[in-house]
Amino acid sequence: MAGQFEHLPLPKINIQLPRRSGGGGFGKKKRDDRETHGRQLLSQISGLTQSVKERKSSFRLDPKLIFKVKLAKDFNLSEDDLTKSGLTLLGREPVANKAIVVFASDEELTEFRSRMENYCGIKTEHKYDYLDAVEALVPLEPQDRLGRLLEIEPLQANEIAALDLELWHTGDRAEMQKYIDQIRQDLQKKSTASAVFKLTDFYLGDYLCVVRIKVNQELLDQLLNEFIVKEIDRRPKAAFETRADYNPSLSELPNVISPSNNCCGILVIDSGVRRGHPLLAPVIGETEVFPDAKREFIKGSADDEADHGTGVAAIAAYGDIEACINKRSFDPTAWIFSARVMNEHNEFDEDLLLENQLEEAILYFINEYPNCKVINISLGNAEQVYQEGRKQLRIAARIDELAYRYQHKNILFVIAAGNSYYYSHRDVRELFRADYPNYLLEPGARIIDPATSAIALTVGSLSLGRGSMTYPTDARRNAVAKISGYPSPFTRTGFGVDGMIKPDLVDFGGDFVLDGDRLAMDNDAAVSIVTFSQNYTSSLFKISSGTSFAAPRVANLGAQLFNKYLDASSNLIRALIAVSAELPREIPSPFQIGSKQSQKQKSAQLEKQLAVYGYGQANTQRAMYSADNYVVLLEDHLEIEVGSFDLFEIPALPSEFLQKKGKRLLSIALAFDPPTRHTRGDSYLGITMEYNFFKGVDRDSVISAYVDAEKAQKTKKTENYSELSVDKLKQKFGSGCVVNLSPGANRRKKGTLQRGRVEISSQATKYDQGSMYLVVSCNRKWVKVEEIPSQRYALVAAVSHSDGEVDLYSRLRNQVRQRLRV
Template sequence: MSQFEHLELPKTSIELPRRSRGGGGGGTSRSDRSSHGQQLLTQISGLTQRSKQNTSQFHLNPKLIFKIKLSPDGSLQESALSPLGLTLLAQEPRVNKAIVVFATDEDLTQFQFRLEVYSGLVESPYEYGHLDAITELVALEPADRTGRLLELEPIEPGETAALDLELWHTGDNTEMRQYIDELDDVLRGLSDNSEMRVSDRYVGSYLCIARIKVTSDVLNLLLEEDFVKEIDRRPKPNFETPAEYNISLSDLPEVNSPSEQNCGVLVVDSGVTRGHPLIAPALGEAEVFPDTAREFIVGGPDDGDELTGGHGTGVSGIAIYGDIGKGIEENAFQPDVWLFSARVTNQNNEYDPDSLLENQLDDAVRYFTQNYANCKIINISLGDARLSFKDGQKQFRLAAKIDELAYELRHKNLVFVISAGNLPYEMGTGEQMRIDYPNYLFEESAKIIEPATAAIALSVGSISLGTGSLQYSNDAQRTAIARVQGYPSPFTRRGFGVDGMIKPDLIDFGGDLVIDRTRIIPNEPGASIMTFARDFTGSMFRAYCGTSFAAPRVANIAAQLFTLFPNATSNLIRALIASSAELPGELPSVLQEQKRNDTKQLAKQLQVFGYGHPDVTRAKYSAENYAVLLEDDRQIPVGSFQIFEIPPLPEQYLSTPGTRILSVALAFDPPTRPTRGDSYLGITMEFNLFKDVSKDSIVQAFVNASRTDSPEDFTEISLSTLKKNNPGKGIAVGLYPGSNLRKKGCLQKGQINISDRAKGFGEQPLYLVLSCSRKWAKPEEIESQRYALVVSVYHSDPEVDVYNQLKLKTQVSPIIPRARIR
């Protein structure tokens, strides 16, 4: 694919006038209980007959298992199920409003009796009104039992595949083991050479899993079994053989240092192993802060982490190379990024008790940025798990210090990248963690931690590689929790942040957790991220998992962008990364939209993924079907508005079938103050996009709104006026997330998926209106705010040449550097 330089975003000559800031077990009751109850009785009768008729050839049919669907506002607590003769097996994500239960014939009699009372067929002093919540009783279908990996990669006819089969756990371990024994006997009897069989098994308190080898025909039969909870393909390890896990020193390729002008990353961590053969060529300098007497931190700048085996070295390796696993596979390592290291912890991963961490960070950042002009990225993969953010609270201290540094040193254009933090877990809770995944991510305790709430920094959460254990890939007892590439890592944390701003901003690969029975295994090779080992004499590589190792992947991207765009501001780098980001292609059901424009689910996605997973190529270059128009280092007077003109979208772009996405990303670096409970940001900005309306109409509406007595509602008044003057035209482009959520932060992105039926995108220009408001920043101190703006236009069909058509319409030169065609 061709790689083109990005285009400039045309700005109109209109700058709208500055405006001044003014002063000072339930649900809805049913009226049709009789008919509804009789309908439920008919459904349960049909389920019972179906169960009796379908005798299992695998001896897996001990009880009736079915799904209870609930009304949108209804609920049925687990405590209410036991009196009904039902036992809860699973509660589906809240958006699905359903629970899975089982009952013996004797238990089912109780449920049927209560349904008869509910229907009025039997007299009783009880009404059982909580049954109003039930809408339908249905059987589970094969699709309910097909795991996501198996859905993505179905078994081919004639293939014999190793799969993970999970049975509904009745609570009786002896019973579950017997079922697996009988299943093994049946499978072996179906093949002459015992090719089909149960090769491994695990029966715990909550999980019952068997590793089975079956053909596609037998798989289809098993998917019809009521007692089967799920069948899925086993996760694949990162590498095919353990030999690829290490490379001997003699086999290492020659590693050259990066070009002198290339950008560097400062890693604030436990130090770095300076003599590592893959780190040394890219190491600019390493130092200890602030313990100059070397009394608390011994061993100098080298990695002193003796608890986890080299956290700083692991983070540093990823900051230099990005994807070390790819380097191992290709046996090719050529660093494009310089490394600077600030060690701030001792051998026990403790901070100096006599020094403020804020001062350690301040000293380190100022030292390296003053002595090395190319040191522009600061990676902080450290956090305090005790300090998780609570809605409504003020900013954390270290996060506030980071924002203060970013603002004070904005002339140096520094980009801070911070890991979102890891959820703590107890080593013996593996089964429960897998069962509850990913619902526990929405508990209050799963919020991001200090200092990931920093507003001007890029906060990074973690997603799974979609791979399993390397050494124990055939062990049914060792299984990854997330399993699917792009699913949230089981340990990642979610937002939102201060004042409800979108945090984390981004996600990247940080690995997965593996469970062995009830035991949780972190840093399992295959499921984790490959990086460098502190003690490289034994092995140069080791595996790590955590958001700590997702953050330096983003730091590496930011450094590559600064190398390509050496004159860019930090705002442009942040905006380009956000613009390039996309949500993973696969999402857990609890995070999927259940209807069009499902704002509740979309908000959950933002809390976990932020704006998504960045793509370094899209951030660097445009392509035929992906055009980026940008504006950098622009100043906007506080209290005023500016308009940008986006050319009409090409006819080929709008008429060719496929996915069309238009996005806008804004980044700015305002003053911040943690003592202000009304607004952490001293200045706020927002943008709105309009179509099918003239520029004069927009200007008039905003000018008139500026004269009202409600400056805080300026944008809303303008929008209302424009809609009133243009009825039925849909002139406001519905970007998501909406302006009210976007404008809470200083990195904002809104996008729209343009449908085939959309109108108003190709007839005349689109107008992007940018506004800047003053909160508490004093006019005599801050008259204007700098920002960067990135607009991207994408089509899924690579044959659609949107880039060159927009380039002709913009009639401005591409930004430097020159085009690179490959």
């Protein structure tokens, strides 16, 4: 970004608004054209079976009848129904949204054809209603088999590349071995003296069949047309090969200057830290053992004996350790305080409540050290997986209580989402690769206690996008996610209590390396996170993977923001981080939103994105500074009466912003810290907040619409003030006056951190025709207004253009100054 400027204030006016809430629902459609639709499907069945008979394989591979079943948007097919129809489920094809890939051992599709004839009325033996779910039967195309890395980096002319070829596993290992042998033989026959093609390695398991091949573009094209081929892709590139070599002696270490006395401190609640580490010692404020001064449970000192807290603390202090190594310079941006709460076996004291242990540690440090503003918790209870519809989990509830009780201290909690070993049993670990990333959305992969905390920032994990450095020619050994920004195969996902967006953010935490059926995630430097070693006398650095090491990256950013905004509330820090967050450039196809999808399909895909990524990966530069083409407007320490609304004005956007080609984004982030109660099944939050954004309207009309909502409520006996107000403005100014931010209000308002965003198209209107208005409202759930009459919050708006030449900052700054003077 060009330039680096201070963020701007956001003009505000307070208006009163009655309390309100919302609701809604929808029905399900049924297919009523079975005869016509069924006959179309029968024709498609004939086409599929005929294509198998006519197929001539240049690799002499048996053309198995493998095809794609596209599903209707309101339906699904169970695996049991497929089996009864003579089909075997091979996988779910996310690129086509609702589609599954199936295998038919009967090349005539006899049973499936018979059931379809009954379905459409040719026969009348059974109805087979479940076939309503089948939208179309289509063959797999070569593009369906092309891996993402090959899409990004196609083969060059005359290039012979080592590629990973995965075959559809039919469940018959002997049959799959024949395919492997046939590919090996055919590649040898196609080789010449000047172009050697071969199969160098393979892995055949119960669920996964992968071979390493060396081919050129011509052979790649042939293989992409083979029915049995699932995917062909490049091997991920290994990086940082010199990492293991950088282990300097103590005399060669760069000089580390301790942070200034008023620099923000981060409390790491973990297994302790190794105080003698030469790169960590200069940034340690104080370390202590909790809970027992007598050392009856934790018999040692505050030093890390489990080799976990030291690694977490290093990232909290420095951020990206790998970057520090590369530049041979370590410049800490935070003090580190350490509360050791586990013994050398990473166990908690069985005689004490962890809630009390945490509270004792937190209160000690925030009272003794006013600069201790960020608390990193990279631990959790793997047995306490949050289940949809359940009440809040215990430790998370205590953290929320502490955050509310001591909100005047402005403490930012950052918590790791937790690690999931979904296929933990050796016999099914191949599915970490074969079924990636579908299992991330399974109930067993949901976030754990205390990651469900409503007021904390919960952080999931991303892959660095690297392949295995160990035995790089071994087809058995490969990374699972293997593309930068793809979710780590161990990360846990949302949603949280009452459906709130969790995790809030993601950051780099590493990947799995699967060596056959063995996980080797912490033994491969390329896919792991670099941090400090507890045993620094033998090695200063270590490698590790886990959400534990993603969370302190966000904690470090929080500390940097507190250093910049000395009087900031924790709400402002959360809002700035959220508004800066972006989805990674590359995300797996099951989570992508396609332009040809229906609105309902897009909504479903957005839900998946939010469950895995939250609001995305934070950007330090964008959180801290505005630029010529990126402007942040903010307000902090706001106080709103329960049952009222606040009105904010965002200046009209300059015409150049809309006319210049590029990507235009407008984002709004709201953060608040309400009272909570985990015993309340109706609402965990005692106070909720939400916002709506309008363009092409005048200020008085907005105020009138919300004030009139009170009268409508009394008449209609409804509390849905927001919908009443929005409907009135739509009637007067047209539906285009409401800016539809994503995610929508119904999902956003469930949490205490709400980020909504809209991409402004070149055809958009009224963004440059007068001021726009942002309405923030506060609603009572179960608090008594006489006891808690108001709620504090922070609000941030950001406008950006991808073209760095767009002069957005100076123009908005001048308009903001004029409004503030008025």
